[in-house]
Amino acid sequence: MRRERREQLQTGLMLAPSVLLLALFILLPLCVVFAYSFALRDPYGAVLPGFTLDNYRELVQGVYLRVLMNSFSLAAWTTGLCLLIGYPVAYFIAFKAGRAAPALLLLLLIPFWINFLIRISAWVVLLGRGGLINKALVFSGVIDEPIGMLGTVGATLVGMVYAFLPMAVFPIYAALTPIDRRLMEAGADLGAGPAETFARVTLPLSLPGVLAAALFVFVPSMGVFAIPVLLGGGKDIILGNLIVQLFLEFRNIPVGAAVSILLLGFSGLGILLYMRALRRVEAMK
Amino acid sequence: MTPHSGRQGWFVRRVVHGISGWVTLLTYLFMLLPIVVLIAFAFNAGKSTVVWTGFSFKWFEKVVSNRNILDALQVSLIVALASAAVSTAIGSVAAVAITRRSFPGRDVLGAALAAPLVLPEIVLGVALLVFMSFAGMILGYTTLIIGHVLVSIPFATLIVRAAASSLDPRLENAAADLGANEWQTFRMVTLPQLMPAIFTAFILSATLSFDNLVMSTFTSGVGTTTLPLRIYSMLKLGITPEINALGALMVLANVTILLLVMGRYLPLMLKTNRR
Numbered sequence: 001m002r003r004e005r006r007e008q009l010q011t012g013l014m015l016a017p018s019v020l021l022l023a024l025f026i027l028l029p030l031c032v033v034f035a036y037s038f039a040l041r042d043p044y045g046a047v048l049p050g051f052t053l054d055n056y057r058e059l060v061q062g063v064y065l066r067v068l069m070n071s072f073s074l075a076a077w078t079t080g081l082c083l084l085i086g087y088p089v090a091y092f093i094a095f096k097a098g099r100a101a102p103a104l105l106l107l108l109l110i111p112f113w114i115n116f117l118i119r120i121s122a123w124v125v126l127l128g129r130g131g132l133i134n135k136a137l138v139f140s141g142v143i144d145e146p147i148g149m150l151g152t153v154g155a156t157l158v159g160m161v162y163a164f165l166p167m168a169v170f171p172i173y174a175a176l177t178p179i180d181r182r183l184m185e186a187g188a189d190l191g192a193g194p195a196e197t198f199a200r201v202t203l204p205l206s207l208p209g210v211l212a213a214a215l216f217v218f219v220p221s222m223g224v225f226a227i228p229v230l231l232g233g234g235k236d237i238i239l240g241n242l243i244v245q246l247f248l249e250f251r252n253i254p255v256g257a258a259v260s261i262l263l264l265g266f267s268g269l270g271i272l273l274y275m276r277a278l279r280r281v282e283a284m285k
Numbered sequence: 286m287t288p289h290s291g292r293q294g295w296f297v298r299r300v301v302h303g304i305s306g307w308v309t310l311l312t313y314l315f316m317l318l319p320i321v322v323l324i325a326f327a328f329n330a331g332k333s334t335v336v337w338t339g340f341s342f343k344w345f346e347k348v349v350s351n352r353n354i355l356d357a358l359q360v361s362l363i364v365a366l367a368s369a370a371v372s373t374a375i376g377s378v379a380a381v382a383i384t385r386r387s388f389p390g391r392d393v394l395g396a397a398l399a400a401p402l403v404l405p406e407i408v409l410g411v412a413l414l415v416f417m418s419f420a421g422m423i424l425g426y427t428t429l430i431i432g433h434v435l436v437s438i439p440f441a442t443l444i445v446r447a448a449a450s451s452l453d454p455r456l457e458n459a460a461a462d463l464g465a466n467e468w469q470t471f472r473m474v475t476l477p478q479l480m481p482a483i484f485t486a487f488i489l490s491a492t493l494s495f496d497n498l499v500m501s502t503f504t505s506g507v508g509t510t511t512l513p514l515r516i517y518s519m520l521k522l523g524i525t526p527e528i529n530a531l532g533a534l535m536v537l538a539n540v541t542i543l544l545l546v547m548g549r550y551l552p553l554m555l556k557t558n559r560r
Binding site: 007008011014015017018019021022025026028029030032033036085088089091092093096097104107108110111112113114115116117118119120121122123124125126128130131132162165166215216219220222223225226229230240243244247248253256257260263264267270271 | 317374382435512531
C-alpha cells in the first residue's frame with residue numbers, strides 16, 4: 001500500500017514539468033489569444049475588455065478574404081507538388097536504391113545544415129535576372145533575354161517546395177519500406193500487371209505515409225512568412241505575413257488574435273481530416 | 286475495384302517504375318545544386334553573387350569581424366544549448382513516465398506533447414508573445430528559451446519514447462533479482478541504455494533552436510537578436526557574398542559537430558550492439 005502511494009507520488013513528480021509547460025505556455029496563452037480575438041481596441045492599439053464579433057467580421061471582408069485564399073492556394077499547391085515529387089523519390093529510395101539508400105536519405109538532410117534563410121537566398125540569386133537559370137535559358141536559346149522570375153508566385157513555390165520536400169519524402173519512405181516485397185510479387189504472380197500491383201497493393205499500403213506527408217507539409221505552409229517575402233516580393237500577402245504585421249507593426253492585437261484563431265482552426269481541420277482519412281484507409285485493409 | 290486500363294498501365298510503368306529514378310536524380314540536383322553554387326560564391330572576390338571575378342577569402346574575414354553577426358551567434362548558441370537542455374530533460378522524464386508508468390490521461394499527455402508538431406508555430410509564437418506581455422514579462426533570453434523549448438519538445442519526447450518502449454524489461458527484472466533497488470536499476474541499467482536517444486534528442490533540439498526564425502520573431506527582445514533574425518534583416522537589404530560565407534561556415538561547423546559526435550558515439554553504439 002505504501003509502496004503504491006510512493007510510486008504514484010513519483011509518477012506525479014515525473015509528469016509535473018511537462019504538464020506545467022504545456023498548461024502554462026501553450027494552453028493558457030492560446031486561451032488568452034482566444035479571449036483577445038473578441039476584445040475591443042482603443043485608437044492607440046491597447047486592448048480593451050469587451051465582447052465583439054467585429055474582429056472576425058473584418059476577416060471575411062475583401063482584403064482579408066484575399067489573404068485567406070492566397071494562403072490556402074499556396075499551401076495546397078505546395079502540398080500537391082511535394083507529394084507529386086516526393087512519392088517517386090521515396091519509392092526509388094525504398095525499392096530501387098539498394099545499398100545507396102542510407103546515403104540518399106542523409107543527402108536529403110544536408111540542406112538542413114544551413115540556415116533555411118540562407119538556402120532561400122541561394123534561390124533568390126539563382127532566379128534573379130543575372131542568375132544562373134536565366135543565363136542557362138538564354139544560352140540554350142529557350143529565351144532571347146533574361147526574364148523576371150523573382151517576385152512571382154512561381155518563385156515562391158520553388159522556395160516552398162525546396163523547403164518542405166524532405167518533410168514529404170520521409171513519411172512516405174517510412175510507409176513504403178516495411179511493405180513486404182512478397183506481397184508485390186504475389187500480385188505479379190496472380191497475373192496483375194505493374195499498374196494493378198501498384199494501384200492495389202503498393203499505393204494503398206503506403207497511403208498512411210502519404211497522408212502524414214500531406215499534414216506535415218500543409219500545416220507549416222499555411223503559416224510561413226519569410227519565403228513569400230524573399231522570393232515572391234511580398235506582393236501576395238498570406239496569413240503568416242498578416243499575423244506578423246498585425247502584431248509587430250500595426251499593433252492591432254484583436255484582429256491579429258482573430259487571424260491566429262482562424263489559422264489554428266484550419267490546422268485543426270487538417271488534423272481532423274487526416275485522422276478520418278487514416279481511419280478509412282485502415283478500415284480498408 | 287480499379288479498372289485496369291491500358292493507359293493506366295502505361296502511366297504506372299513509365300512514371301512510377303521507369304521515371305522514379307529520373308525524378309530522384311532531378312530532385313537531388315534541385316536540392317543540392319543551390320548549396321554548391323552558394324558555397325562557391327562565398328569565395329568570390331567581387332561583391333556579386335552572380336558574376337565570378339576571382340578567388341578570395343575576404344568575405345569570410347568580413348563575417349568573422351562583423352560585430353552584429355558575432356553577437357547574434359552568441360545569443361543563438363546560448364539559447365540553443367539552454368533550450369535543448371531544458372527540452373531534453375523535461376521530454377525524457379515525460380517519455381519514461383509515459384512508457385513505464387500507468388496513469389490516467391496517459392494517451393492525452395502523449396498526444397499533447399506531440400501537438401506543437403502539428404500546430405502552426407506562428408500561432409504558438411503569437412500566443413506566447415501575448416501571454417508574456419499580459420503577464421508583464423520582458424522579452425529576452427527567458428522568453429526565447431521557453432519558446433524554443435515548445436518547438437523542440439515534441440521531437441525530444443518522441444525520440445526518447447521510441448527508445449524507452451524498445452527496452453528489454455528482462456534486463457531491469459534481472460537487476461532487481463540481483464538485489465538492485467529501484468533507483469540503482471534506473472541509474473545503472475535503464476539510463477545507460479537511453480543515453481544515445483537522450484543525446485540525439487539534445488542535438489536535434491539544439492539544431493532546431495539554432496535554425497529557428499518564426500518563434501524567435503515573437504519572443505526575442507532588445508539585445509537578444511538571434512542569428513536567423515539577423516540573417517533575415519540582412520537578406521531584406523540585399524544579398525552579398527557575406528551571406529554565402531556565413532552559409533559555408535555553417536556547413537563546416539555542422540560537419541565538424543557530426544564528425545565529433547560520430548567519433549564519440551559510434552564506438553559506443555557498436556559496443557552496445559555487440560553486447
